[in-house]
Amino acid sequence: MPRFSDGTPAHGVPRVRGGHPEQRETGGGWGELGGRPAAPGEPARPGPPLPRQRQGPPQGPRQEYLDAFAGDDDVFAARRPPYRTAAPAQPADPYSSVTDWSADDDGGTTLATDAGAGGDDAPPTGEPASDKGGKGRAFTGVAAAAVTTVLAIVVAGQVADGSDGSGTRSQSAAGQARDTRDPSSRTDELPTPPAPVAPLTYEQKMGKKYPLGADLKGSGRFDAIPGIAKAPGTGQKYTYRVDVEQGLDLDGELFAEAVQKTLNDQRSWAHNGARTFERIHSGRPDFVITLASPGTTADWCAKSGLDTTEDNVSCDSAATERVMINAYRWAQGAKPYGDAILPYRQMLINHEVGHRLGHNHVTCDKDGELAPVMQQQTKFIDHDGIDCRPNPWAYPNG
Structure with a gap:
């Protein structure tokens, strides 16, 4: 892709803006620039050359960058990059956890912020990038990831303070389970225990x-x-x-x-x-x-x-x-x-x-009298036309 004489990338190439410290990368996506990027209208000032590890056009974005943003290419599909070049060790980026998305081990695609692509002072040029094609999908994926991150933070906060309602639902479910299975929680349905039976006197x-x-x-x-x-x-x-x-x-x-x-x-x-x-x-x-x-x-x-x-x-x-x-x-x-x-x-x-004790059988003598205890009351109470009354005692009057 051509490059304008003032060093401005061609129309349609995404530019990276941010507040992170610049870290230039050998053989970066926009070629070798030894010094800072030229401002608009200012001729490019070459800096000290950096060592290169492959032959290629001195200017213009690398082919893998162009491939990454091809219109029909899905940046989230698993693929192997065309090649990688060994780069000299650079100082660790303290913000790499949020700015460095690179290809992971299983072939998935992640975002890589090229510190050498431009500084915060470079003004935007060209027309806004279209949300269609590979670039639109890339930014949509980034936005989705950001939304997912925010949701994860919200959910984590709810879990931390117990505001997700799971405790309430668990208590409600436990109460309902106890209500249907635990008779001790439903005293109105307990059968009335039988009254203790007193022993017979x-x-x-x-x-x-x-x-x-x-x-x-x-x-x-x-x-x-x-x-x-x-x-x-x-x-x-x-x-x-x-x-x-x-x-x-x-x-x-x-x-x-x-x-x-x-x-x-x-x-x-x-x-x-x-x-x-x-x-x-x-x-x-x-x-x-x-x-x-x-x-x-x-x-x-x-x-x-x-x-x-x-x-x-x-x-x-x-x-x-x-x-x-x-x-x-x-x-x-x-x-x-x-x-x-x-x-x-x-x-x-x-x-x-x-x-x-020496007592023999006797009978009552008058109607209505108590039969003596020595009368054979198992056999009879009345005898010889005399109507007696049953009596179990030798001295019924005490």
Whole structure:
């Protein structure tokens, strides 16, 4: 491309303007100029010649510069430059990070600011460069890079101060996830926990019937209920042990508690402090109160000449140490008492222990009277046209 006599580059060649210090390059894009560039209208003043490393026209831009700005060439397409010339080492440009774009290692194109192309004082000549073609794309790429840099700075600032909203979105997402998956965050949807069930009282347990067959015959083996229940009174003391036949599936502890409470009640044989009863689990007691199946009860009662198979009743096997309580009656009760199972069980204990204490059967004498505790109330309440009332106590008036 021709060069004007005053040293001004031909029309259409881009000029570099800026405030950076000049650094001349050997064999630069505009040929060899030893001194400063000539001002418009001033003849060129040659300076000391610089060493050259290739032969070529003394003036005019290098061919690779012309190629770089060809109209149909994409400066951002990967390509290899025609050639590179080794240049002498130059002082490092402190602004090279923003002014030096050169071809990178993978063949991409970067911008190189030629300090020797002209100084800040050189006035612009020629017409403005067209935004079409290679030059337009080059400047568009530079502008895009600048915009990208500004965006990167803005985004970096937002990340630094947390203003990008990601924390808010994360918290919102976390809250939504906890809202849908964590029941502790939605107390309005938590099921109401069931109220704690209070354990049954002694009276409640004694007022329930339990399933047990009328013809059941157990193993005949017994377990003593462990523990001691001290005699509460000061009268004549009787010791006893509570045995429960194995396999009955009844509450032996409840049975033992019922015996102790019943016998030491003032309406029972402990009336007026005459007697007191103490439960033991070892040693030799005065008697053993035994809860056994109907079959086992019949066997033990037969040892004392008593037949309990008729009406499926209990007995005091006086020839042995055992007072037998029929488990079927304990679990199911008897017709004269109906559903009043608690007083019926108290009557069973008082009646059979009464035999052990030497009392025999008796009946009521008048209509409407309480049946004596030694009446066979499992079998009947009324007798001989006399209407009696059920009664579990030896001294019902206390």
